[in-house]
Amino acid sequence: xxxxxxxxxxxxxxxxxxxxxxxxxxxxxxxxxxxxxxxxxxxxxxxxxxxxxxxxxxxxxxxxxxxxxxxxxxxxxxxxxxxxxxxxxxxxxxxxxxxxxxxxxxxxxxxxxxxxxxxxxxxxxxxxxxxxxxxxxxxxxxxxxxxxxxxxxxxxxxxxxxxxxxxxxxxxxxxxxxxxxxxxxxxxxxxxxxxxxxxxxxxxxxxxxxxxxxxxxxxxxxxxxxxxxxxxxxxxxxxxxxxxxxxxxxxxxxxxxxxxxxxxxxxxxxxxxxxxxxxxxxxxxxxxxxxxxxxxxxxxxxxxxxxxxxxxxxxxxxxxxxxxxxxxxxxxxxx
Numbered sequence: 001x002x003x004x005x006x007x008x009x010x011x012x013x014x015x016x017x018x019x020x021x022x023x024x025x026x027x028x029x030x031x032x033x034x035x036x037x038x039x040x041x042x043x044x045x046x047x048x049x050x051x052x053x054x055x056x057x058x059x060x061x062x063x064x065x066x067x068x069x070x071x072x073x074x075x076x077x078x079x080x081x082x083x084x085x086x087x088x089x090x091x092x093x094x095x096x097x098x099x100x101x102x103x104x105x106x107x108x109x110x111x112x113x114x115x116x117x118x119x120x121x122x123x124x125x126x127x128x129x130x131x132x133x134x135x136x137x138x139x140x141x142x143x144x145x146x147x148x149x150x151x152x153x154x155x156x157x158x159x160x161x162x163x164x165x166x167x168x169x170x171x172x173x174x175x176x177x178x179x180x181x182x183x184x185x186x187x188x189x190x191x192x193x194x195x196x197x198x199x200x201x202x203x204x205x206x207x208x209x210x211x212x213x214x215x216x217x218x219x220x221x222x223x224x225x226x227x228x229x230x231x232x233x234x235x236x237x238x239x240x241x242x243x244x245x246x247x248x249x250x251x252x253x254x255x256x257x258x259x260x261x262x263x264x265x266x267x268x269x270x271x272x273x274x275x276x277x278x279x280x281x282x283x284x285x286x287x288x289x290x291x292x293x294x295x296x297x298x299x300x301x302x303x304x305x306x307x308x309x310x311x312x313x314x315x316x317x318x319x320x321x322x323x324x325x326x327x328x329x330x331x332x333x334x335x
Contacts, residue, residue, distance in 0.1 A: 006037055006039075007050065007053075009033075009036055009037060010033045010036075010037070010042075010046070010047075010050050011050060011053070011054055011060070011062070011084060012084070013029070013032050013033050013036045014029050014032075014033070014047075014050060014051065014054065015054075015064075015083060015084045015085070017029060017032055018066070018075060018076060018077050019077070019083055022076060023069065023072070023074040023075060023076035024074055024075060024076075025073055025074050025075075026044055026047050026048070026073075026075070027044075029047050029075070030042055030043075030044060030046075030047050033046075033047070051064075051066055051075065054066060054084070062084050064077070064082065064084065065077055065078040065079045065082055066078075151215070151216035152198060152214070152215025152216040152217070152218050153198060153215065155215055155218050155221050156191065156198060156215070158221060158223070159188060159191055159200060159215075159221070160191065162188050162223055163188050163189070163190075163191065166187075166229040166231070167188075167223050167224070167225055167229065168185060168186070168187050168188075168223070168224040168225075168227035168228075168229055169185075169186050169188055169202075169221055169222065169223055169224065170183055170184070170185055170186075170221070170222045170223075170224055171183065171184045171186055171200075171213060171218060171220075171221055172218070172219040172220035172221070173213060173217055173218060173219065174217055174219055175217055176217065181219050184204055184205075184206070184211075184213070185204070185205040185206065185224065185227070186200065186202040186203065186204055186205070186211070186213065187202050187203040187205070187229055187230045187231075188200055188201075188202040189201050189202050189203065189210070189232075189234040190202075190234070190236055192246060194245055194246045197214060197215070197216060198214075198215040198216075199212050199213065199214055199215065199246050200212070200213045200215060201213075201234075201239070203230050203232055203234075205230075209250075210232070210234065210239070210248075212246055212247070212248065241275075242292070242293050242294045243293060243294050243296050243298070243299070244273060244274050244293065244296070244298045244299050244302065245296060245297070245298025245299070246298070247296040247297045247298055248294075248296070249294055249296060251294045252294070253292045253293050253294050254292070254293070254294070254295070254315055254317075254318070255290060255291070255292055255314070255315070256290070256291045256292075256293065256295065256312065256314065256315065256318055257280060257288055257289070257290050257291075257312070257313040257314045258273075258288065258289055258290075258291065258303070258310055258311070258312050258313065259286040259287070259288045259310065259311045259313055260286065260287050260288075260289065260306075260309060260310050261285070261286065261287075261309045261310070262285060262286070262287060263309070264306060264309040264310060265287035265289075268289065273289075273291065273302065274291050274293050276290075276291050276292040276293060277289050277290075277291055278290045278291075286311070288313065295318050295321070300321065300322065300325060303322060304322070304325060304326070304329075
């Protein structure tokens with residue numbers, strides 16, 4: 001049976017008292033647990049149950065050598081070197097820690113985690129040492145994708161603060177299509193990560209609409225605490241409901257039928273292109289899915305990335321757009 005948070009705290013209090021005092025009465029343990037949990041009263045039967053669990057509960061696996069001195073009426077550890085902190089982790093727990101340390105190691109360079117860099121490094125180092133000492137038991141059979149620090153992450157902490165406090169920000173911004181810096185007054189609504197890039201979504205004072213800004217195009221960021229924050233009732237799910245990726249256009253979604261090869265369809269079944277994905281039928285050696293969405297840059301990039309494994313069947317406007325892009329690609333490779 002899973003133990004409650006309070007029970008686990010009581011075990012640690014009892015453990016600490018038996019180590020630091022050498023022995024303790026049931027009443028002393030009771031009062032110590034009440035102080036630690038700020039709960040009163042805790043029954044003496046609860047302490048009895050805790051001591052029994054520490055001794056015999058196979059789920060806890062403490063096997064605590066707690067003895068009772070009938071003359072002094074105190075509990076003590078029969079082994080003076082014992083502590084529940086010294087209990088070896090199970091193989092499953094160690095596997096989980098190895099996995100977690102490798103995952104954390106990929107992100108420790110991000111500026112948002114700088115505050116915790118020391119703690120992350122300690123965990124990674126500790127697990128690395130264990131793995132070196134037990135190299136046969138824990139070979140390097142997991143290879144994570146390397147995540148490089150994305151440009152613009154130095155602004156994340158300040159943006160989170162602005163989001164929490166609903167503070168207007170002034171962004172000095174240089175888009176991919178311009179050589180000039182421009183200042184945008186933005187009421188921040190959301191920070192979104194997509195394919196290792198971060199984006200700020202917020203209401204633009206000048207354009208009077210919700211816009212998206214890539215953090216790697218930020219030149220500077222300042223808070224405007226004197227400006228009044230505009231709340232448009234932004235809804236994340238509704239905003240991204242009809243698109244893939246981060247590009248949102250003010251257009252109505254259209255029904256798009258896409259035929260996939262049998263092999264590619266298996267990947268799409270396990271990782272849908274869009275939440276609206278619905279299997280329509282099979283066509284010879286193809287499997288057809290229907291989507292209701294607004295085709296944007298990310299949509300076309302994904303379709304083209306699948307190459308001849310897919311074919312857009314309808315609508316004609318999307319078919320033509322795919323063909324136009326494909327012809328442009330083909331023309332670059334003609335001699």
